[in-house]
Amino acid sequence: xxxxxxxxxxxxxxxxxxxxxxxxxxxxxLRLVTNDNSKVDMKKLEDVDGVKGVFSSNGQLQIIxxxxxxxxxxxxxxxxxxxxxxxxxxxxxxxxxxxxLPFRMVKxxxxxxxxxxxxxxxxxxxxxxxxxxxxxxPDMANSGTYQIFHLFSNAxxxxxxxxxxxxxxxxxxxxxxxxxxxxxxxVHTDLVNAWSVAGMLENGEVIPQASVWFGLYKINLxxxxxxxxxxxxxxxxxxxxxxxxxxxxxxxIDLFVTPLVTVLVTGYLTLTVFGPIFSTLEEWIxxxxxxxxxxxxxxxxxxxxxxxxxxxVAGVHHMYNTVEARMLGTGYNTWMPIASSANxxxxxxxxxxxxxxxxxxxxxxxxxxxxxxxxxITEPAIFGVNLRLVKPLVCGMIGxxxxxxxxxxLGIGATAYGVTGLFGFxxxxxxxxxxxxxxxxxxxxxxxxxxxxxxxxxxxxxxxxAAEEPALPEVTCEPGKVYAPIKGNVIPSAEIPDExxxxxxxxxxxxxEPEEGVVYAPxxxxxxxxxxxxxxxxISSPDGMELLIHVGVNTVAMEGDGxxxxxxxxxxxxxxxxxxxxxxxxxKAAGYSTTTAVLVTNSDDYPGLTIKExxxxxxxxxxxITEEEAEPAEEVTETVEEVTEAAEETAEAVEEATxx
Amino acid sequence: xxxxxxxITDSVGIHARPAGVLVKLIKPFASKxxxxxxxxxxxxxxxxxVMGMGIKCGDTVVIKVEGSxxxxxxxxxxxxxxxxx
Numbered sequence: 001x002x003x004x005x006x007x008x009x010x011x012x013x014x015x016x017x018x019x020x021x022x023x024x025x026x027x028x029x030l031r032l033v034t035n036d037n038s039k040v041d042m043k044k045l046e047d048v049d050g051v052k053g054v055f056s057s058n059g060q061l062q063i064i065x066x067x068x069x070x071x072x073x074x075x076x077x078x079x080x081x082x083x084x085x086x087x088x089x090x091x092x093x094x095x096x097x098x099x100x101l102p103f104r105m106v107k108x109x110x111x112x113x114x115x116x117x118x119x120x121x122x123x124x125x126x127x128x129x130x131x132x133x134x135x136x137x138p139d140m141a142n143s144g145t146y147q148i149f150h151l152f153s154n155a156x157x158x159x160x161x162x163x164x165x166x167x168x169x170x171x172x173x174x175x176x177x178x179x180x181x182x183x184x185x186x187v188h189t190d191l192v193n194a195w196s197v198a199g200m201l202e203n204g205e206v207i208p209q210a211s212v213w214f215g216l217y218k219i220n221l222x223x224x225x226x227x228x229x230x231x232x233x234x235x236x237x238x239x240x241x242x243x244x245x246x247x248x249x250x251x252x253i254d255l256f257v258t259p260l261v262t263v264l265v266t267g268y269l270t271l272t273v274f275g276p277i278f279s280t281l282e283e284w285i286x287x288x289x290x291x292x293x294x295x296x297x298x299x300x301x302x303x304x305x306x307x308x309x310x311x312x313v314a315g316v317h318h319m320y321n322t323v324e325a326r327m328l329g330t331g332y333n334t335w336m337p338i339a340s341s342a343n344x345x346x347x348x349x350x351x352x353x354x355x356x357x358x359x360x361x362x363x364x365x366x367x368x369x370x371x372x373x374x375x376x377i378t379e380p381a382i383f384g385v386n387l388r389l390v391k392p393l394v395c396g397m398i399g400x401x402x403x404x405x406x407x408x409x410l411g412i413g414a415t416a417y418g419v420t421g422l423f424g425f426x427x428x429x430x431x432x433x434x435x436x437x438x439x440x441x442x443x444x445x446x447x448x449x450x451x452x453x454x455x456x457x458x459x460x461x462x463x464x465x466a467a468e469e470p471a472l473p474e475v476t477c478e479p480g481k482v483y484a485p486i487k488g489n490v491i492p493s494a495e496i497p498d499e500x501x502x503x504x505x506x507x508x509x510x511x512x513e514p515e516e517g518v519v520y521a522p523x524x525x526x527x528x529x530x531x532x533x534x535x536x537x538x539i540s541s542p543d544g545m546e547l548l549i550h551v552g553v554n555t556v557a558m559e560g561d562g563x564x565x566x567x568x569x570x571x572x573x574x575x576x577x578x579x580x581x582x583x584x585x586x587x588k589a590a591g592y593s594t595t596t597a598v599l600v601t602n603s604d605d606y607p608g609l610t611i612k613e614x615x616x617x618x619x620x621x622x623x624x625i626t627e628e629e630a631e632p633a634e635e636v637t638e639t640v641e642e643v644t645e646a647a648e649e650t651a652e653a654v655e656e657a658t659x660x
Numbered sequence: 661x662x663x664x665x666x667x668i669t670d671s672v673g674i675h676a677r678p679a680g681v682l683v684k685l686i687k688p689f690a691s692k693x694x695x696x697x698x699x700x701x702x703x704x705x706x707x708x709x710v711m712g713m714g715i716k717c718g719d720t721v722v723i724k725v726e727g728s729x730x731x732x733x734x735x736x737x738x739x740x741x742x743x744x745x
Contacts, residue, residue, distance in 0.1 A: 498677075500676075500677040500680060500681065501677075505677070505680045505681055505684055506676060506677070506679075506680030506683075506707065507680075507707075528708040528709070528712070529708035529709060529711050529712030530712060531675070531711055531712065531714050532714040532716075533675070533714075536675075536676055536711060538707070538708030538711060538712065540708070546707070546708060548676065548707065548708065548711075550676050556672045556673075556675040556676070557671075557672055569712055597676075601680075601683075601707045601708065604687075
């Protein structure tokens with residue numbers, strides 16, 4: 001893929017520099033903020049080579065390009081646009097300014113949580129593995145190594161407020177170290193560990209209290225282990241205060257006054273106001289979620305499982321980590337199976353589309369997206385495929401609901417959070433079979449529905465074909481000439497790696513080693529035959545030339561898998577019209593040569609054929625009927641020489657390319 | 661007129677290559693050869709048409725040969741079917 005070209009096309013289609021506010025990228029997407037999204041031609045953006053999907057969300061224009069490629073396209077994009085690299089946070093801030101308040105708050109929550117996910121996932125996986133292993137070898141729990149690892153596994157959870165505070169300070173533009181201090185205050189060892197409170201109350205111990213605000217009321221001196229929202233609120237306030245202070249305080253005393261006042265005021269307010277209020281609210285959220293999922297017979301879980309993907313679309317799903325962290329404080333994480341079922345179902349719906357669609361571009365997007373979803377990362381599947389087609393999203397929601405209900409009825413609980421899907425087995429070590437059943441159910445329901453309901457939109461296919469056609473040069477067909485149906489490298493038919501083709505049994509012509517899996521009509525004519533296996537097309541010209549385009553060698557055995565026809569027997573076609581697409585990788589994977597025979601089956605009717613070897617673009621003239629006066633013998637010798645030369649040139653070109 | 665029917669045993673049926681060989685095979689003969697599968701009949705000399713019939717393993721086809729050298733042609737074709745398809 002040509003990164004420069006891809007970047008240039010995107011740049012042009014989004015309305016160039018004057019319409020761009022900022023640009024950033026994440027693992028798979030180019031994230032742009034534009035002045036006016038309506039100036040962006042979404043439809044054309046989707047058709048840019050290299051672009052797997054486009055959507056506009058939360059004020060950002062997100063262009064899915066894919067892991068590995070996105071950073072290269074991004075670099076080119078910056079180069080072309082003359083913009084400087086923005087961090088994702090900058091882009092989000094620019095986008096956030098355009099959002100209504102509740103949305104911004106929800107977004108902030110996600111922004112804070114996403115950067116610390118690796119820490120949470122690591123801790124969660126260690127926890128899952130440890131749990132699993134102690135199930136297998138119960139003695140292990142007594143070993144020193146286990147105790148050390150156990151320490152690793154819960155460190156991130158015990159000190160979660162510090163991680164959250166640092167991340168939040170970064171998102172809200174404050175000093176991250178002051179943020180860390182606020183986080184540390186909230187889990188200070190002098191405060192009673194929040195996870196010990198319940199036990200202490202049971203034992204009749206008294207929770208130490210402190211009288212605050214000059215005796216106005218008392219607070220419990222308990223920590224905020226595992227809490228998230230009060231931390232974020234506190235740090236948000238801290239950043240607000242810090243910035244104001246930087247503005248007002250004279251520069252001379254700024255260095256000690258600002259941090260001092262910031263920590264004093266924020267700390268006091270946090271422990272006496274924000275903390276108590278928001279831990280109460282958090283309690284309610286938790287209660288609400290817990291209430292929903294306790295609706296019996298799995299109904300509550302079904303509701304939660306159904307709406308889960310919608311919350312992913314809105315970007316609020318990271319908030320569930322809060323709920324899950326709280327759940328782990330009191331036992332199993334029963335939200336995780338719901339999320340896992342929902343995610344797996346989205347993956348299954350996407351997988352069904354991947355298998356069923358005949359649109360190659362969509363297939364190549366849907367397949368890896370679905371696999372990613374099976375591992376718990378659903379954004380590519382949801383944004384790239386399911387949301388765009390709507391039906392798979394709904395099918396996934398239904399599958400997720402059924403799966404979640406099954407999961408709830410089987411009583412599945414996880415020992416960590418941060419992972420779902422297949423990796424979820426690691427954190428559901430107590431419920432391996434139940435978890436497998438749940439995933440199987442959500443997969444089956446979602447896949448089946450999606451498979452039944454999915455229809456390739458024929459309009460789309462035609463639209464694509466129409467969009468691609470103008471890209472090719474117009475050709476005025478001359479009788480007796482064949483224009484290259486495929487982009488690739490032309491070789492004489494004698495070199496096709498198949499005896500029958502090489503021997504000219506089916507006629508003389510050329511082989512093309514394809515670079516792109518698209519077959520265009522090689523001249524104006526009539527489709528004289530197609531096969532059920534879709535790998536070969538016969539076309540005849542008005543002046544009587546019969547041409548066979550046979551994609552790959554032995555590909556008849558693939559029984560059509562990977563091939564799609566855009567024409568039918570008897571169709572009148574124009575040169576350059578798309579006739580067929582084929583999946584080069586699939587043919588290679590099946591172990592066949594992709595070399596495509598383009599043969600004049602009635603070549604006996606002509607005195608001879610002149611062919612043009614080497615690299616060809618679609619619709620380059622590659623075969624023409626030799627004039628009667630040409631001397632065939634000479635032609636052949638020349639041809640052979642040319643072939644050798646061409647081969648050498650290609651080898652050189654490849655070497656150069658590799659060096660560059 | 662000579663006529664025989666044959667049930668395809670080759671796993672992928674009459675695809676491009678055998679069709680090509682068949683067409684070449686009957687070229688020297690003057691007789692008119694046709695191949696019939698179900699209600700579809702095509703001239704055996706037309707590669708595209710034969711391929712387009714999509715004759716698969718298990719299909720039964722009827723070959724008809726009519727003309728001056730029909731006996732020889734039919735024999736050649738039948739041998740080819742037996743050996744290759």
